[in-house]
Amino acid sequence: MNSYSEMVSMTESKNESLPFVVRLDRFDVVNNPGTTAASDYITRFSIIDGNAVIKAQVSMNKIFVYCGVRFYQASYDSDNLGSILSVSSDRWGIPVTYTGYALLFFSLFCLLIDSKGTFRHCLRQLSHLDDADNKLEKGASKRSRKTVLVRIILFLLILIPSSSRAQTTVPRETADRFGKLLMEYNDRICPVETYALDFVQKIYGSRSYGDYTAEQVLLGWTLFPEDWSGEPFIRIKSSEMRQQLGIGKYASVNAFFRDGEYILGQPAYDYAQGTNKDAFHKACADIDGKLQMMMTLRQGTPFTLYPYTFPHQRTLWFSPFERFPKEMPKEDADYIGRSFASLFVAARRGDFETANSILDTIAEYQQHNGGNSLPSKGKLTAEKIYNYLPYTTILFIFNLILGLVTLVCMTLRFAKATRPLHILLSLSLLLLTFVLALRWIISGTIPLGNGYETTLAVAWMAQLFVLVFASVHSARHANASNLIQLMCAFGFLISGFFLLVSNISLMDPAIGPLMPVLNSPLLSIHVSFMMMSYAFLAITFFCGLAALVHPRMAGTLQVVSRVFLYPAIVTLGIGIFLGAIWANVSWGSYWSWDPKETWALITFMLYAIALHTQSLPWLSRPRAYHIYMVLCFLSILMTYFGVNYLLSGMHSYA
Structure with missing residues (x-):
C-alpha cells in the first residue's frame, strides 16, 4: 500500500475521491522494552496536494487532520511493509455531536444539583428519616460473641488447603x-x-x-x-x-x-x-x-x-x-x-x-x-511487596466474613458498633488502595486495563462511597446507627463479592502491558466513570435485597437506594458517551453496536426507568421498587461478566 485515492464515508455507503494523494513513507511496530509485544503502531506518510508535500504521522489514538480529513491507524500488512489507514471527513457533524454530548452532560449534572429535583428531595428526606423503629437492642452475651468468633475461626481453617510434600527440589x-x-x-x-x-x-x-x-x-x-x-x-x-x-x-x-x-x-x-x-x-x-x-x-x-x-x-x-x-x-x-x-x-x-x-x-x-x-x-521493590502476600484473597475473605457477621449481629440485635466498622472498612479500603498503587507502579499504567483490575476498582469505589455516605450521615444524625451499620455491611459485602470474583479462574491477575488501542488518557476517565456507576448500582442492589429480607426497613432503604441511583445514572451516562468520544478519536466512529456498548445502553435505559416515579406510580411503592432494582442488576452482570465471557467483541478484553 503506497497511496489511497478513495475515501469511504462513515455515514453513507458511497465512495468519494480524495482531493490529494497519500504516500506511505514508513511503517513501524514499536515493541515494549525487551519483548516482542507491540506498544504502538506508527505510520509516517506524505500528503501530496498539487506541488505541496506535507509530512504526516499517525499512531494508535493519535490522528492527523488535513483539510478536514481525519486519518486513523487501522491495521497493517503482515509483512510490515504496508499500513492500512481509515479516513473520515465530518467537519460539521463533529462539533454538532460534541455540543449535543455537552448538553447531555450538563443535563445529567442538573439531576444532582437542581435544588427542586428529586435527588435533592431524597437527600432532604433521608436527613429527616426517623429510625426509631429500627433501633437495636444494646449488648450481647459474651457466650454469643464467642460462638460467632469460634465459627469464623473454623471457617478460616477450612479454607487452608491440606499440604503434601514432594520428594526432591533445591534448598x-x-x-x-x-x-x-x-x-x-x-x-x-x-x-x-x-x-x-x-x-x-x-x-x-x-x-x-x-x-x-x-x-x-x-x-x-x-x-x-x-x-x-x-x-x-x-x-x-x-x-x-x-x-x-x-x-x-x-x-x-x-x-x-x-x-x-x-x-x-x-x-x-x-x-x-x-x-x-x-x-x-x-x-x-x-x-x-x-x-x-x-x-x-x-x-x-x-x-x-x-x-x-x-x-x-x-x-x-x-x-x-x-x-x-x-x-x-x-x-x-x-x-x-x-x-x-x-x-x-x-x-x-x-x-x-x-x-x-x-x-x-x-x-x-x-x-x-x-x-x-x-x-x-522501584518497580522491582513494588513487585516484591506485591508478591509477598495474596492481598486480594485475604481481603475478600475478610470483607465477606465481616459483612456477614455485621448482618448477623443486626439480626440477633447485638450491640451497635458503628465506629469499629468504620475503622475496619477504612483499613480494608487502605489495603486495597495499596494493592492498586503497587500494580500501577509495576505496570506504569493506571490499573484499569483488564477485567481483573476493573473488578478491583469496583470493590474500591464501593467501599469509598459507603464510607463517605456513612461518615456524612453519622455526622448529621447521631441516632442513625442502624442505617450506618447496614451500609457498612453493604460496603464489606459488595467489595468482598467483587474481590471474590477477581479470584476466580476466569480472571487473570497477571500484570501486563496495555494493548496499543488502550494507550489513551481517555481510558482512565471512561473506565473510571463506568466503574463508579457499577459500584453505585451494586449498592442499590444490596439495598433491594436487604429490603426484601427486612420489610420494616423497605421505606428507608428505598430513599437510600434512590440517593445512590441518581449519581449512578449520571456516571453511567457520562461513561458511555465518553466511550463514544474515545471511539471517534481512535477509529472515527462513535458507535459500533459492539455487545459491550449495546448492553451498557440497555443497562442505562433500564435504570433510567426507575427515575420516573411520577409516570410509573408503581415504582413509588417500596417493595415494587426494590424488586425492580434487584432484577435490573442482572443487566449489570450481563454487561460486565456475560459480554466478556459469553460474547465476543471489541471489549472482550475488559
Missing part, C-alpha cells in the same frame, strides 16, 4: 536466588518469582505446595521432573471429569498416562476441533493445557533469562534452548547455553554452592546486557 536459599533473576513473562520483564507464583497458582490453586515455596516447586519440576510426576499437584475442579476418569481432586502427571496411553488426548482433540464442547471435554482441554505448560519446564523454554541488546539498541530476552540471531556474538551464545546446562548439572548432583555461584553470574549477565529493558529498582 530455599538457591530457590530465592533463582526467584530474584529477571525474565520475559507476559510481555514484560519481571522477576522469576512472579512466574513461579503464577505457575503454582494456575496448576495447584495455591501459592505454595506443602512446605515448598513457589520457586522451589518451579525448580523441582524443571530439575527433577521424574520425582514430581507422581505428586498430586494438579488441581481438578471439574467433578464430572473426576468421576469419568476416576481421579481425585488433586492428580499427578502420571495419573493421566495409563497403559502407555494419554487419556486426555482424544477429549482435548475433540474439544479443539469443536466436535464436543461439553463441560467434560472443556475440563480435559484445560488440564491438557496445564500439562503442556508443565512439560515445557523440562525443556527450559519458559526461562527467557538472557538479554541481548542489538547494535540498534533493541533488547530481546532469550531462553537457553532457542535459536539465537546471527548478530549475537559467539561468546554470548556459548555462555547462554553453557550456564543453564551447568546449573542443571550442579543442582542434579546436589552441589548447590556451585549452583548459587552460577545464579549470581546469570544475575550479573542480566545487569550488564539488559539495557533499557531492565525494570527500575
Whole structure:
C-alpha cells in the first residue's frame, strides 16, 4: 500500500475521491522494552496536494487532520511493509455531536444539583428519616460473641488447603536466588518469582505446595521432573471429569498416562476441533493445557533469562534452548547455553554452592546486557511487596466474613458498633488502595486495563462511597446507627463479592502491558466513570435485597437506594458517551453496536426507568421498587461478566 485515492464515508455507503494523494513513507511496530509485544503502531506518510508535500504521522489514538480529513491507524500488512489507514471527513457533524454530548452532560449534572429535583428531595428526606423503629437492642452475651468468633475461626481453617510434600527440589536459599533473576513473562520483564507464583497458582490453586515455596516447586519440576510426576499437584475442579476418569481432586502427571496411553488426548482433540464442547471435554482441554505448560519446564523454554541488546539498541530476552540471531556474538551464545546446562548439572548432583555461584553470574549477565529493558529498582521493590502476600484473597475473605457477621449481629440485635466498622472498612479500603498503587507502579499504567483490575476498582469505589455516605450521615444524625451499620455491611459485602470474583479462574491477575488501542488518557476517565456507576448500582442492589429480607426497613432503604441511583445514572451516562468520544478519536466512529456498548445502553435505559416515579406510580411503592432494582442488576452482570465471557467483541478484553 503506497497511496489511497478513495475515501469511504462513515455515514453513507458511497465512495468519494480524495482531493490529494497519500504516500506511505514508513511503517513501524514499536515493541515494549525487551519483548516482542507491540506498544504502538506508527505510520509516517506524505500528503501530496498539487506541488505541496506535507509530512504526516499517525499512531494508535493519535490522528492527523488535513483539510478536514481525519486519518486513523487501522491495521497493517503482515509483512510490515504496508499500513492500512481509515479516513473520515465530518467537519460539521463533529462539533454538532460534541455540543449535543455537552448538553447531555450538563443535563445529567442538573439531576444532582437542581435544588427542586428529586435527588435533592431524597437527600432532604433521608436527613429527616426517623429510625426509631429500627433501633437495636444494646449488648450481647459474651457466650454469643464467642460462638460467632469460634465459627469464623473454623471457617478460616477450612479454607487452608491440606499440604503434601514432594520428594526432591533445591534448598530455599538457591530457590530465592533463582526467584530474584529477571525474565520475559507476559510481555514484560519481571522477576522469576512472579512466574513461579503464577505457575503454582494456575496448576495447584495455591501459592505454595506443602512446605515448598513457589520457586522451589518451579525448580523441582524443571530439575527433577521424574520425582514430581507422581505428586498430586494438579488441581481438578471439574467433578464430572473426576468421576469419568476416576481421579481425585488433586492428580499427578502420571495419573493421566495409563497403559502407555494419554487419556486426555482424544477429549482435548475433540474439544479443539469443536466436535464436543461439553463441560467434560472443556475440563480435559484445560488440564491438557496445564500439562503442556508443565512439560515445557523440562525443556527450559519458559526461562527467557538472557538479554541481548542489538547494535540498534533493541533488547530481546532469550531462553537457553532457542535459536539465537546471527548478530549475537559467539561468546554470548556459548555462555547462554553453557550456564543453564551447568546449573542443571550442579543442582542434579546436589552441589548447590556451585549452583548459587552460577545464579549470581546469570544475575550479573542480566545487569550488564539488559539495557533499557531492565525494570527500575522501584518497580522491582513494588513487585516484591506485591508478591509477598495474596492481598486480594485475604481481603475478600475478610470483607465477606465481616459483612456477614455485621448482618448477623443486626439480626440477633447485638450491640451497635458503628465506629469499629468504620475503622475496619477504612483499613480494608487502605489495603486495597495499596494493592492498586503497587500494580500501577509495576505496570506504569493506571490499573484499569483488564477485567481483573476493573473488578478491583469496583470493590474500591464501593467501599469509598459507603464510607463517605456513612461518615456524612453519622455526622448529621447521631441516632442513625442502624442505617450506618447496614451500609457498612453493604460496603464489606459488595467489595468482598467483587474481590471474590477477581479470584476466580476466569480472571487473570497477571500484570501486563496495555494493548496499543488502550494507550489513551481517555481510558482512565471512561473506565473510571463506568466503574463508579457499577459500584453505585451494586449498592442499590444490596439495598433491594436487604429490603426484601427486612420489610420494616423497605421505606428507608428505598430513599437510600434512590440517593445512590441518581449519581449512578449520571456516571453511567457520562461513561458511555465518553466511550463514544474515545471511539471517534481512535477509529472515527462513535458507535459500533459492539455487545459491550449495546448492553451498557440497555443497562442505562433500564435504570433510567426507575427515575420516573411520577409516570410509573408503581415504582413509588417500596417493595415494587426494590424488586425492580434487584432484577435490573442482572443487566449489570450481563454487561460486565456475560459480554466478556459469553460474547465476543471489541471489549472482550475488559
